Amino acid sequence: MNKDDLIFNSKHIWHPYDSIKNPLPCYPIISAKGIYLTLNNGKKLIDGMSSWWATIHGYNHPRLNQALKNQINRVSHIMFGGIIHPPAISLCKKLISMTHKKLQYVFLADSGSVAIEIAMKMALQYWAKEDSEKKNFLTIKSGYHGDTFSAMSISDPKNSIHRLYRKYLPLHLFAESPKSKFGEKWKKGDIDSFENLIKKNFKKIAAVILEPIVQGAGGMKFYHSKYLKKVKLLCKNYKIPLILDEIATGFGRTGKLFAYEHSKIFPDILCLGKAITGGTLTLSAVLTTKKISEKISNNYPGYLMHGPTFMANPLACAVASENLSILKENIWKKQVSKIYRILSKYLFPIRNHYMVHDIRILGAIAVVECKKEINIKKIQYFFVKNGVWIRPFKKLIYIMPAYIIDKKSLKKIIELIIQSLNYKKFFI
Ligand SMILES: Cc1ncc(COP(=O)(O)O)c(C=O)c1O
Known part of the structure; x- marks a missing residue:
């Protein structure tokens, strides 16, 4: 995808819940493997969303x-x-x-x-x-x-x-x-x-x-x-x-x-x-x-x-x-409980952060409900710049990673979420 393709996209292609006149930024993904999405420029993002709950075993799975x-x-x-x-x-x-x-x-x-x-x-x-x-x-x-x-x-x-x-x-x-x-x-x-x-x-x-x-x-x-x-x-x-x-x-x-x-x-x-x-x-x-x-x-x-x-x-x-x-084959059970343990260990302690209204964790899902509406454009730019894909909505930063995610990558997602809470410019 070159610059012209991206201009074409912004001028002609609808995206979910988005405007044709004033769309949110679109990040060009050229491939994906496991928990990683690869951007046009070769940069890799750790995916926290599993493409909206779907990619549970990771992208480009050899058996699939x-x-x-x-x-x-x-x-x-x-x-x-x-x-x-x-x-x-x-x-x-x-x-x-x-x-x-x-x-x-x-x-x-x-x-x-x-x-x-x-x-x-x-x-x-x-x-x-x-x-x-x-x-x-x-x-x-x-x-x-x-x-x-x-x-x-x-x-x-x-x-x-x-x-x-x-x-x-x-x-x-x-x-x-x-x-x-x-x-x-x-x-x-x-x-x-x-x-x-x-x-x-x-x-x-x-x-x-x-x-x-x-x-x-x-x-x-x-x-x-x-x-x-x-x-x-x-x-x-x-x-x-x-x-x-x-x-x-x-x-x-x-x-x-x-x-x-x-x-x-x-x-x-x-x-x-x-x-x-x-x-x-x-x-x-x-x-x-x-x-x-x-x-x-x-x-x-x-x-x-x-x-x-x-x-x-x-x-x-x-x-x-x-x-x-x-x-x-039942490996998912161990994977999901491992994710649950990591999410709980590192997210529950920020319950009292001044920007946090509530933290909810269940299985391989984590939700940080903020006290204010999120500026999606700004916060997403921050996440992408730092190598992570998360798409918040309203007051919610939420993740549901692929079951195969490793501890280090999950911790990186969590750390960035925690960091993002400290920037006033990410909230409206
Ligand atoms: C609980 C629930 N039901 C139904 C749907 C609709 O599914 P689809 O987007 O595949 O039409 C969704 C999608 O997010 C969902 O979360």
Whole structure:
């Protein structure tokens, strides 16, 4: 990429949540390997973001690359209507064996947001015949489920950029988000808002949907495992399906293979994405139970009304299957607990720093919530200049490195975060 390419980029190419007229700086990356991103000028950055939760085993992984190469020589893409291929079989077998035994039916889709759309359709079609009044979804505030319209409609209605579309979105039910933090004391009455809403509205609720334990882009909050347990019980009592969005938390990130395991429960519908392919290609999966699948099939029109062109793309399935094979070798557990120990040792001591509001650490995720809004442009320049890739938002500096990160590199990320807190110019 030369200077002209970068000018072309700034003039013609949209980036996530960015302006065409006044975009944030874009850093040119020409390759990546392991935990390193290589800039155009040869400088290497230690990646703290795993490309938004996805690249759990690091970039350019030889086994993932080989799986892609093997598959590309067979077939890169083939329609899934009326056709099955070995990578899809292999992937779905692994997904079924890794998740709760009740989850036996898999729908493969393109992205996390699309998985949410499908899960919501499953719930609506589940009720279609016997109770078509059930059109609402119950969730909790501060959630984030993606950028497509239905996903936006269940993401935090006020506290997110989705409020831009509030006039176009269907109205759903939002309970207060949990106040009891993960690993801390349970606050009595924390479930009351959720319980009241389900009690009052169960006749019109098609499903409950939430992110288990970790609320991601809605604020990076970690809530009490008891909250999820109580949600599950209420869903059971009111016979309402529970959809869990594990698109960010799935595949070991929170220290358990799936975050619902912290509460010893299971969902009726489970959404997976992001890390499913180890961050190589876009793919998502929605798993559900026999009860839900059979009822959808018994209701009109007798099938689930969804069929993406690139459903079960063979390349994505092949690389996802190999990614799950790596996970099944169980090294991730040791890697994630090592990351947790390092994060805790070096980040918790800065709890009382004048710029820090809160420090939250769970599995291989760390969040430094600052007291002030962050100047992303300035702080990111500082991180990049010093050899680290982190992309904060609002008041949050957060990291979720690849599980393979070594102690020295992780310490470097942490040290730079701590240093950055001392510069007033990085805060607004
Ligand atoms: C919890 C959660 N759900 C859904 C999504 C949407 O996934 P995608 O960006 O792949 O559409 C995200 C993305 O950040 C997420 O964190």
